[in-house]
Amino acid sequence: FQGRLYYVRVSAYNMKGWGPPASSLPPSAAPSWREVDGREPRRRGHIEAMERLLQQVRATHTHYCCGASKLQNPSRKQSVSRSLKHLFNSSNKFVKTLKGIYLAAVFYHKDSLLVTAEDQIPIVEVDDSYSSSLMQDFLWFTKQLSCMWEDVRWLRQSMSVSMSSSSTLQARHKMLTAAGQLQLQSLLGTHNLGRVHYEPIKDRHGNVLLVTIRDTESQHSLFSGKWMQVTKLQSQRKSLSTPEEPYALDVLIITIQDILAYQRRSTHRLAPGLYLGYLKLSSSVDQIKVLVSQRTPNMLCHSRIRDNANVSEEWEWIQTLSATGEKERSGDDSEEAEPRAESHTPLLYYELQTAIKALLKLVNLPLHARHFRLYSQEVVELGHGVSFLLLLPAADDVCSAPGQSNPYSPLSGFLHLPLQMFE
Template identity: 70%
Template structure:
């Protein structure tokens, strides 16, 4: 429908309505009182209202003009084959509502010929994705608005052009994890096959002996104390599981958190055994298989004996509760001054369904019951668990949260002790580094990455301010803003960060369209050694998380 034909149509409607009003007025004047007269009067009022409406529509249409150009048209490189355009409404729509937008792109600055266009009539989101483009090709983009008077003038994007690309196009780097998962799966299958072959040979030798003792062994297994939950902690190593739903915890019939004993003592290398145990949270279903295969060489190593006992305790909890999934291991064991160490796993369930040997109880009720029983001056690991259980549940929930898509700037800070390395994270989001968001677009283009490469290892973050020939000024501004925000988050004044560096080997792509650039301290300050001052404590909103726990959190959340 053209502008002229729409104007003619409105003029015709006005004329027809006025003519009808004139006819009905004449008839009403000649009619006397009666039913027909009342009906004609009703028709006259209706047509008078219609004539006024058509006149207003015509006047509004004649007064209206095509909309002005959209504003804040921003062009972003979102992959090697795509661009994204965002924009806002025109400052003036010239008395008529905008009903659609047109996004055009071309390889020529004068948009002749056009490479393509998209008409957007869904106006809930003023964002357009242009896909199927040629990598490295320069594209110009413009956007125009439409109302009942037609298309308004276009607005060119800022920047004026962009080339679809990705940082890997610059370095020719292959994706970090390409083929790794498949290779590990093949390796695991080979290990399984080898152990299965060995176990088949061994089981045939022991089959007769096993039949003779099966009845007595099953009775002993049923009544043996090692197959019951622990009520009180003595000096030793224990495993506990927290199964929760909202404010309810699963407890034993004696109103205790399910706990089993791993060993009546623990060695100096228990932290290494604990970090090994945390990996089991990725393979609870394989506990039985692991126990069978570790038992083959259990006599040859003290470490293997300790880990075999951990597997046995996990299997015992699984059998007592009737579930394989024991959840994720809390990032540190709970210790007391009595020589106890308590490893805690945490799992959130979907509903209050029944477990073997368990019932549901509110957290507050369990805590009050324990407090009324005893208030020891030297609390045991179990007392500490109940006192800090809300913190443990909060940590578990926060560690499940995933960052929204976007490009982030992360701060890499480590601290070391005798037996482990820890990573600095925020308490409120412990599964990623301390970070701030740079922008919603997670892709780093080739031009942006080439500019980052110009920041040599000896060049400080502050020198970004003096870069006059930066090809991507918007990215420079976004990065500067993010650096300042991140330094404020970690309580460092800008002048103390003059030797900080950007990690220029790669962009860390975590998955789910989340990417990270890394901000590194000076070489000597990346890792805080034992005895050095560490200002980042839980009281200041930070956590120093064991490196293995941090890695597990990343894997669980972003894969």
């Protein structure tokens, strides 16, 4: 090893001894594409910096938590108690009076769910109505609490100091309050409520359910409830709604298997290797969504290129390929999206050729060279020995605008996840 390059010589050997050494072609090779470009890892020091920032924020608001722990509001405690008693009544009575936003906690182990003594999924009220900013508030709630359930208390107390009359802050404070209620010892008795489901469940009656999901290691009792088979809960559920206009709670129970399947699949890791991912976004009035497969919703739609995740000297070839593609972008539409073979073409050329065909077939897209580009700014390294090269649509088609027609729609088995949820 000399500098940032590897130099290798090879000699043949038989019973008569060693032959003369021969140098490799090319004579040297960089261990990674980063050495070729002279780049530092993108996330170097970022985790440590975020941890320091979080500790500073916690230290700043410690006095709020300490002060609140000494002061209790009896009227508030009685109000919460009456509210919880009402919300955990039988499911039929609950549905009759449900109007607004609610937070539901789905705790599961294998094919069983944790339910209340009344055979109901634990639910607390967030607000009796919702505004047009619900999706933004929901995405904020998800982003804040994805790994900070233990900090719900001081987040809520810190926000209450600066709430003033802001409707947005009030709505978000109510979400934190509902999460804090579920965490009470008399209810679930745990800080960790799991992961927030990627979309709220809405109905035509003005109800919205925000759902958190947690896979427990065993069927231990977290509160005065019990475990029930999912199929039994579904069969015992007596709904007052109609199939045409089901209540949000009915939708949750009917689709619970799909929700749990999404939760399990979203935690699966890809096997180590190099993959080709397809980046396709779509925008609406209040959010941007990314196209993913239902089988692997935590990854872009992809096809496998090879077992070896490392890209080294091939990076220069990718840069050349990308530059050539830009020059030929205005060529005939009938040309296939395949790079032209040249002398000393790397093996990646043939691997990428196969991966492109498999990926475009997967997402139901035609092979047209001018429509697709290979992202040549970096190799996306996800850790655990997994790396991605990205295939991009034409610049105008990377993110579809509201109402924009798409002549090539994906086949069934795909989701459009909000970008914040995918992250």
